[in-house]
Amino acid sequence: MWAAMSPLLASGYRRSDAREETGALEQVCIAAAMLAPALAAILVVRCVEHSGQLRDTLALRWTKPWGRTARACLMAFTVPAGLTTTALVIGTFAGRYPFGGVHWNGLGVWAAGAVLNMLVSLPLFFGEELGWQGYLFPRLAGDGDRRSLIRAYVVTGAAFALWHLPTLLMGGQYPGRPWYVSVPAMLVSCVLILPVFTWLRLRSGSVVPAVIGHAFVSSVSVGMVKEFADSTAALDPLHMGMAGWPGWIVNGAFVAFLALTGRLRPSFYTARTVPHLASTRAR
Template identity: 70%
Template sequence: MLTTSAESTDSPAVRRRSLLTYLVLAYAGMWAAMAPLLLGGFRRADARQGTGALEEVCIAVAMAAPALAALFAVRKVERRPSVRAALALNWPRPWPRTVRACALALAVPAGLTAAALALGTLAGDYPFGGVRLDAWALAALGGLLVSLPLFFGEELGWQGFLFPRLVRASGGTAGLVRAYVLTGAAFALWHLPTLLMGGQYPGRAWYVAVPAMLVSCVLVLPVFTWLRLRSGSVVPAVIGHAFCSTVSVGMVKQFADAEGALDPLRMGLTGWPGWVVTGVFVTFLAVSGRLRPAYYAERLAR
């Protein structure tokens, strides 16, 4: 599985072994981390249901799997001298650009979530109870900051490792689209153990939850990729992903009527309103050329 001295780091053979190694380790790590919950019969039946200590530990271990898989593939298969360069693990420069990139990584998911909740409310699918920020907003942002290391565990794998290598292995517009779809699908199916336990779609059968997760991930992944491409760093993608998985989910609960039923398929970014607003935004990014890595290379060359 390792690179020999006769092979180029970027050769097709090395690239294939590297991708396969990454996927096997990332998926195996997820299943191993979730094994205690799967064997224990854990099941999430309601969107308002919280998680206990064991669930939190298993989730944290699982989220580290993509990063560990990427690190192994980069050092042991590709034999690259710099892990940071290979996974875009750097801050955007100069510092004002860092601030703008991080602020955008918060503002865009917040705007998409608000638009999805508004659309769901207008359609009668979201039991809107009013905007209540107060202490919740500070607690939500604090929780996001605490969770950031966990999301580095995921995005170093998906945005730092997998997507760039799939892009290099493809050519033309069709190849670029294929790289987006394959990365989004791999990202979604990696969640299969949690989907089987009702994690993202509580109360829903796996044959409903899995296709819904595929749609959600294939649509939202270009947003994370755009944040990563425009900054040249994986950090904004980490922030955007963390917002979607923590604050965005919290917004759905916080702004809902206390007595209203919450169905993730019908509200928020993981339901049809989120698919609509995210699809519109991704379409804008695609039409304007902002999802092409070459778009940013051309701007830097001017």
């Protein structure tokens, strides 16, 4: 991550406005950085663990019954969309999100374009989630006892957040905010959103729905904040959307529901659905 971001760090790049478009150099650096977790996971599996087929080890598969994975992929669209909408409603009623209304005439075109852009960028999110959900979380979860699961969720979420440190220092996720605000905010955001991605991965036995969910949150969800805001108002991600405190409330409530109903435990699902998690410790 640091190596990929070094051209931007050396140039003194800083993002000061949430509406600022991403330039060509920034896109190249971000793309290279997003491949790092998957590269690390592949190297460790191949050269250190020698633990078998990459597809099985990193859950890079479409598991049977196929309909289960397909439904999880659909939920990877609908659940983040619902969470984002709820967060924007909370921000609006709290007076922190400058809601500008819904432009129904062009909404379909915007939504289609947003989803298309997300699908184009999907390979980059495999670069992240093969590291987080494919490799790191299953190893930390172990046999799935309560202590191991808590450790897995917290440590994976913290690693997910701190991996973003170079971009946080450049104002990437929280433009204009100092590091001592953006870093803790990112830690909270990632620790709360990671169980949602893990839930998608557990219920399907595949990393694919987690990749789709992550891509939606990082692209379409951010686009929703801009699309429905007053075009003349300043945007502060700390107070709106999934990366701000309204999103923390919504994600926290949803994660609490998943936890209380047992859906964040691998044992909630059948061994056939998530064979890798059941056999990780044995390997």
